[in-house]
Amino acid sequence: MSQGSQTINQEMPPLDPHPLSEYVAWAGSRNREPILGVLREKLPKDPERVLELASGSGMHINYFAPHFNHLHFQPSDRDIEVFDNIRKVTSEQGNDNIADPVHLDLTKPETWFNPGSAKSFAAIFCINIFQVAPISIADGMMQCAEHLLKDDGFLLIYGPFHFNGVFSTDSNRQFHETLSSAGVAEWGLKDVADLEKAATNHGMELKEKIEMPSNNFSLIFGKTRKL
Template sequence: MSDNKPPLNPHPLSEYVAWAGNRNREPILGVLKEKLPKDKGRVLEMATGSGMHINFFAPHFDHLHFQPTDKDQEVFDNIKKLTGDHGNDNIADPVHLDLTDPETWFNPGDKGSFDAIFCINIFQVAPISIADGMMECASHLLNDDGILLIYGPFKVEGSFTTDSNAEFHSTLSSYDVPEWGLKDVADLKKAAASHGMVLKEIIDMPANNFSLVFGRG
């Protein structure tokens, strides 16, 4: 893939998302190697999109079983195609999970059935209100020691941590889409607290991003 940055387009099958995913997948993999279970377990990805990340990660964790999810069922065929192309037999078929629709969040039998959940680059193009659904899902789906890892650019206590993040926020805001823009870690912490979750760790990542690691309080 070219190193040239395509025009901003958050659609999960866009060239921009593919470019960004190719750039950030190795650093995220490094964090997952530290944080995911070393024994057998189940891992869920929220907002899987095209399936590029989960299919890149899965071969590094033969002992884990991965569950892709997304609100847009139009991407399911692409996820399944990538899974087949890569021969990843530890990835399940995608399921519908819309963080704005509680009816899709979970089944009673899923309680405590996952060891980890991760979500990559969603909050800068989604309303902060999805944080409540994300944390309620995590509280229900994770086992006692499970973690929720959220990757992306964020403000911290109301401030941009770098000039480039401020510029990125300005670029997003220029599209006049209300939910686009960097969200504040403080708002995610507030949503987490409502569901018995706490921010355990903030990991600095390349390109002025963060990995936020949440767990039970």
């Protein structure tokens, strides 16, 4: 059975950021229901397209899609090696409102679809990427969102963060220290201030900060209103 449709062990596996790892599956099974609650409030009621960045195994998009039959979901990832798993999970679960995954690398604008795709998505979401990705991809993410989102669309970024150098909880500080101790330069919680800076550079702004279980946050970005 493909990863993303299997039963998840409740005991925390060893830390491993690979999208098909047991750790990522375990973490995803813990956060998907609270994120679904946010999406129920934020996603449009009319037929629209929704893009997931860094879809990984496809566990989240395949969990969310059946709850929004009127929406068309587009998975994407920079690593094409995960595409077969996304397709398998989609097929196993019979989700016919999920498109075939596409290659999208936030460091390569040429992969952000073609010029005709401008303003073609009502929403974009990205889950648990910044604790193991360099903050530099925030610039690409905001530029990508500026290009692909409709004027009233939103970008949801979910995960643990700190704010202006301050951790919201001791557990988040400990998680940051655990990640940092792995010896990988980009691992660690990122500062929301840096995301906001990248957003400002590309006509986006932080609209809402939603506190989530396990000391995580859903950050809702939208296009800056023009006066």
